[in-house]
Structures are given as C-alpha cells and as structure tokens.
Amino acid sequence: MCDLVLRSKCLNHFNFSFTCNNNNHHPHNHNHNLILVKNSLFLRIESHSSSTSTRKTHICKGRKLNDSGSGTGADVIIVGAGVAGSALAYTLAKDGRCVHVIEKDLRVPNRINGELLQPGGYIKLKELGLEDCLEQIDAQEVLGYILYKDRENIKLPYPLETYHADVAGRSFHNGRFIQRLREKTKALPCVQMNEGTVTSLLWKDNKTVIGVQYKSKDGKEQKAYAPLTIVCDGCFSKLRRSLCHPKVEVPSCFVGLILENCQLPFENHGHVILANPSPILFYRISSTEVRCLVDIPGQKVPPIGNGKMANFLKTMVAPQIPAELHDAFISAIDTENIRIMPNGYMPAEPIPTPGALLIGDAFNMRHPLTGGGMTVALSDIVVLRDLLKPLTDLNDVDSLCKCLGSFYILRKPLASTINTLAGALYIVFSASSDQASNELREACFDYLSLGTIFSSGPMALLSGLNPQPLSLVLHFFAVAFYGVGRLLFPFPSFRCTWIGARLILCAFGIIFPIIRDEGVRQMFFPATVPEFYRSPSAR
Ligand SMILES: Cc1cc2nc3c(=O)[nH]c(=O)nc-3n(C[C@H](O)[C@H](O)[C@H](O)COP(=O)(O)OP(=O)(O)OC[C@H]3O[C@@H](n4cnc5c(N)ncnc54)[C@H](O)[C@@H]3O)c2cc1C
Numbered sequence: 227m228c229d230l231v232l233r234s235k236c237l238n239h240f241n242f243s244f245t246c247n248n249n250n251h252h253p254h255n256h257n258h259n260l261i262l263v264k265n266s267l268f269l270r271i272e273s274h275s276s277s278t279s280t281r282k283t284h285i286c287k288g289r290k291l292n293d294s295g296s297g298t299g300a301d302v303i304i305v306g307a308g309v310a311g312s313a314l315a316y317t318l319a320k321d322g323r324c325v326h327v328i329e330k331d332l333r334v335p336n337r338i339n340g341e342l343l344q345p346g347g348y349i350k351l352k353e354l355g356l357e358d359c360l361e362q363i364d365a366q367e368v369l370g371y372i373l374y375k376d377r378e379n380i381k382l383p384y385p386l387e388t389y390h391a392d393v394a395g396r397s398f399h400n401g402r403f404i405q406r407l408r409e410k411t412k413a414l415p416c417v418q419m420n421e422g423t424v425t426s427l428l429w430k431d432n433k434t435v436i437g438v439q440y441k442s443k444d445g446k447e448q449k450a451y452a453p454l455t456i457v458c459d460g461c462f463s464k465l466r467r468s469l470c471h472p473k474v475e476v477p478s479c480f481v482g483l484i485l486e487n488c489q490l491p492f493e494n495h496g497h498v499i500l501a502n503p504s505p506i507l508f509y510r511i512s513s514t515e516v517r518c519l520v521d522i523p524g525q526k527v528p529p530i531g532n533g534k535m536a537n538f539l540k541t542m543v544a545p546q547i548p549a550e551l552h553d554a555f556i557s558a559i560d561t562e563n564i565r566i567m568p569n570g571y572m573p574a575e576p577i578p579t580p581g582a583l584l585i586g587d588a589f590n591m592r593h594p595l596t597g598g599g600m601t602v603a604l605s606d607i608v609v610l611r612d613l614l615k616p617l618t619d620l621n622d623v624d625s626l627c628k629c630l631g632s633f634y635i636l637r638k639p640l641a642s643t644i645n646t647l648a649g650a651l652y653i654v655f656s657a658s659s660d661q662a663s664n665e666l667r668e669a670c671f672d673y674l675s676l677g678t679i680f681s682s683g684p685m686a687l688l689s690g691l692n693p694q695p696l697s698l699v700l701h702f703f704a705v706a707f708y709g710v711g712r713l714l715f716p717f718p719s720f721r722c723t724w725i726g727a728r729l730i731l732c733a734f735g736i737i738f739p740i741i742r743d744e745g746v747r748q749m750f751f752p753a754t755v756p757e758f759y760r761s762p763s764a765r
Pocket of ligand 1: 308311329341342458464
C-alpha cells in the first residue's frame with residue numbers, strides 16, 4: 227500500500243512538473259484536480275510510519291522542484307532563509323507542503339542581531355519541533371535580566387515557575403542558529419533550498435502574486451511559480467513595498483562588540499544599563515564570549531575608520547558600564563571589529579494580496595532593546611501554520627485570502643504586546659533633558675524593584691509568556707501613577723504637582739502613538755473583527 231502511494235505521488239509530480247516547464251505556465255493554470263490529488267497523496271505519505279522515511283526522502287528528492295529554470299512544482303515559495311524563512315519552510319514542509327526556499331547567501335551569517343531568544347520564543351520553537359537547533363551551538367541559558375541605574379542594580383527573573391524545566395531564554399551566535407535551522411529544513415524531503423537573490427515578485431493581472439523572479443548563484447535570471455509566496459527577506463527587505471505600507475523609522479543604532487573571556491556580574495542574565503544617553507546591553511552568546519550592544523540615538527554614529535567611534539566608546543560609554551566588564555570592554559574596542567546595525571521600527575500594515583504574505587522583519591519590526599523580534603516571527607509562524615493546516619489546496623485563492631486575513635488578526639495579541647513594550651521601554655529607558663521624562667525613568671526602575679507582580683508582570687510581557695496588551699497598558703500606567711505618587715509624597719508642592727501632571731502626559735505621549743500604529747481595535751478587541759472567527763480554534 228505504502229509503495230503504491232509513494233509511486234503514485236512521484237508519477238503525479240513528474241507529470242505536473244513536466245507540463246509546467248514545457249508550456250512555461252505557472253501552476254495556477256493547471257487543472258485543480260491534479261493538484262488536489264497531489265496534495266492528498268502527499269498527506270497520506272506524511273502519515274506513514276518512520277520506517278518509510280528513507281525511501282520517502284529518496285523519492286521526494288527525486289521529485290525535483292526544478293533547479294534550473296522557469297516553473298516549479300512547489301506549493302510555497304519562501305524568499306529568505308533567515309530565522310523566519312527557515313523555520314517557516316520547515317514547518318510547512320512538515321505539514322506536507324512542497325517548499326522552495328530561495329536565499330541570497332547560504333554561508334553562515336555573521337551578524338550582531340537576533341542573538342537572544344526570549345522564553346516565549348523558545349516555547350514557540352518547541353511547538354515547531356525546532357528546539358534541537360539550539361543544541362551544538364554553545365547556546366547559553368538566560369534566566370532573566372539585571373537592570374543597572376547609577377551603579378544600583380535589580381534582578382528581574384523571568385517568571386518561569388509554572389513552566390517545564392527547559393523553558394528559559396537562550397542566547398547564541400545568530401549565524402550558528404540560522405545555519406542549524408537551514409540544515410534541519412534542507413534535510414526534509416520536500417524542501418528545495420537554492421542560493422539566489424529574488425529580484426521581483428511575479429504578478430497575474432496585477433493583483434495576484436504567482437511567484438518570483440530571481441538571479442541564481444551562477445548569475446542566471448530564473449522564475450519560480452507557486453500558489454503562495456512568503457517573503458521573509460528581513461529588515462532591509464526590498465520586496466515588501468508592494469505587500470505592505472512600509473513606514474520604517476530608525477530611532478537609533480546598535481554598536482556591537484564581543485568581549486572575550488570575561489565574567490558577567492550575574493551569569494545567565496542579560497544586563498541592561500540605563501546609561502546616558504540610552505541603554506547599553508550585555509549578554510553571553512557563547513561560553514567564552516559576551517555581546518555588548520551600545521545604543522546610539524539617531525542614525526548618525528561616530529565614524530569607525532578615523533577612530534572617533536573608539537574614542538566615543540572609551541570616553542562616553544566605558545565610564546558607565548559595570549566595573550567588572552571595564553577591562554574586557556576596552557580591549558574589545560582595541561582588538562575587535564566594531565559592528566553597527568540600525569534599529570528599525572516598522573508597524574505591520576499589510577496590503578492583503580492574493581498569493582503572497584510577509585513574515586519576520588520584512589513585515590514588522592520593533593526596537594531590539596527587548597530582544598523580541600525572533601519571538602514575534604516564531605509566534606507568527608505558529609499562527610500561520612494552524613491557519614493553513616486545513617487548507618489542502620493552496621490554489622483555492624478565496625480560502626487562502628481568508629486565512630491570510632485571519633492571520634493579521636490572530637497574531638496581534640503577542641506581536642502588539644512585544645512591539646508596544648519595546649517601543650515604550652526604549653523611550654522610558656533613555657535619558658532626557660526633560661525632568662518629567664527622567665522622573666518616569668526613575669519611577670520605572672523603582673516600580674520594577676518592588677518585586678512580586680510589579681516585576682514578574684512586566685517580565686512576563688517582555689519574555690512573550692503573557693501576550694496581553696491590556697496587562698501591558700495597566701503596568702505602564704501603574705508606573706506613571708507610581709511616579710506621580712513618589713513626587714507628591716509626603717508633601718505635594720506646586721512644582722512637584724506640575725511635574726507629576728507632565729509625567730502623566732509624557733506617558734500618554736509615549737504609548738498612544740505606538741498603540742495607534744498597532745491598531746486599537748485589533749490590539750484590544752480582536753474578537754470584534756470578523757476575521758477572528760475564521761480561525762480553526764474559533765470554529
Ligand atoms: C541590532 C539588532 C539586534 C537584535 N537583537 C535581537 C535579539 O536579541 N533577539 C531577538 O529576538 N531579535 C533581535 N533582533 C531582531 C531579529 O534580528 C529579527 O527579528 C530576526 O532576525 C528576523 O528574522 P527574519 O528571518 O525576518 O530576517 P533575517 O534573519 O534577517 O533573514 C532574512 C534573510 O533573507 C535573505 N534575503 C534578503 N534579501 C533577499 C533576497 N532578495 N533574496 C533572497 N534572500 C534574501 C537574507 O540573506 C537573510 O538570510 C535584533 C535586531 C537588531 C537590528
């Protein structure tokens with residue numbers, strides 16, 4: 227029985243692929259029955275026991291998605307094999323889809339971003355069956371944060387008591403993690419991963435995306451077709467323009483250094499220093515290396531080439547970091563390559579498009595201070611997987627569009643909580659010449675140092691363990707009113723009352739623009755949006 231199914235599938239595919247290539251049509255033009263048969267056979271194979279896996283791999287690999295030319299037999303094309311693209315390709319292929327991944331550069335990436343995965347992201351990674359990609363890369367467990375202000379510090383553990391023992395944050399070299407994700411994804415039978423740069427999306431009647439045009443490694447222009455194209459080309463996305471309204475802002479840049487062979491004051495914790503003008507981060511990325519990220523507001527940073535950056539780091543930053551890290555920090559400046567990365571912010575404003583979707587940083591970005599980007603991307607993948615699961619035929623454009631509409635709503639609780647917190651905390655944690663803003667920063671530090679729910683609540687939000695925007699807003703205003711209370715207690719003066727009033731205004735001014743960008747209705751009342759009820763869980 228098993229052999230019969232496998233052989234039928236294989237024949238079916240070759241037939242499909244052959245027609246595709248020779249007529250230079252895209253799969254939409256093919257008869258739906260054929261595709262339905264293809265999908266159902268595929269699903270049957272997936273449900274067979276592991277004893278069939280070797281043969282399945284062989285036959286599926288034989289089911290080539292056409293390395294060389296126009297047209298593929300893929301169900302889904304994924305542009306970019308970073309964190310989002312690789313995890314998504316694995317997930318969809320595991321669900322029986324044939325996935326064609328096109329990645330610009332398949333070498334191990336060397337970057338300073340995406341190095342700390344929050345516990346909420348770890349849980350999503352586990353849900354996707356990818357947690358073993360954190361093994362063999364010298365990843366470090368993260369149990370919470372240490373927050374420094376004026377040499378005082380407070381410990382902010384993640385509230386992990388009710389979770390399985392392995393649930394915690396993880397920090398690592400981003401490139402090693404991505405490479406593990408790619409390897410695991412490539413090993414699946416129905417994934418084809420090509421090196422190539424996607425240059426444009428292919429459209430039918432100017433309204434439906436039917437595939438992509440890309441330049442392969444050998445410089446050849448190629449076309450690939452599929453009923454669904456998912457663009458995951460990261461923060462510098464060139465393809466997002468037609469799929470969303472990209473309003474990218476860059477409030478600051480991170481300057482990255484690696485400190486070697488030094489001890490963090492509190493191992494297994496991220497260290498956040500409320501410095502002037504803005505925060506500095508330290509966290510371990512391997513057993514011998516500590517990452518330092520120095521935030522510089524705006525987009526202009528001192529040039530590296532003429533030594534101005536080194537001078538800035540030594541004179542302005544070094545005096546503000548914990549004494550234990552001082553020497554390693556100075557020697558990192560002298561010996562290391564200094565890396566700079568813009569910290570983009572972009573609210574998700576999709577243009578619903580049949581046949582295409584954005585995921586990851588191409589779709590939505592927040593300030594990286596809270597390390598939430600990978601958690602949002604992985605959570606989005608879980609939401610999308612659950613929505614696409616019942617859809618056997620991706621050529622069914624109506625059902626596909628409904629799924630994508632629901633995706634934009636169902637992702638909101640987690641994404642908007644993390645996005646809003648990141649944006650608000652970045653402003654609150656930055657120094658300001660305005661006294662009311664500085665009072666808010668002090669109040670935030672003191673509020674978190676109260677412990678219990680006052681620290682565990684915000685930490686659950688930051689770590690992606692509690693995706694509740696309302697809880698975020700309550701904590702945010704609790705901080706603001708706590709700040710006012712500190713000012714007025716024990717004897718309210720006119721001056722303090724005035725600063726208190728400005729503090730509340732300042733809090734409103736910080737959080738409301740971010741909430742407006744996220745969408746008040748989607749964020750707080752998703753159940754009033756019709757798309758909410760199209761989700762499998764709501765059904
Ligand atoms: C300074 C900084 C620090 C950060 N720190 C953290 C952190 O600690 N924790 C966290 O969770 N998040 C962090 N983030 C955010 C995190 O890096 C992103 O959210 C995450 O990497 C998004 O994954 P992605 O797959 O969308 O993009 P990427 O991981 O960037 O992957 C995009 C992929 O697309 C490929 N690509 C691009 N263009 C094309 C093309 N035309 N054709 C084919 N392929 C293409 C690229 O080569 C790349 O492999 C940080 C961000 C910044 C800026």
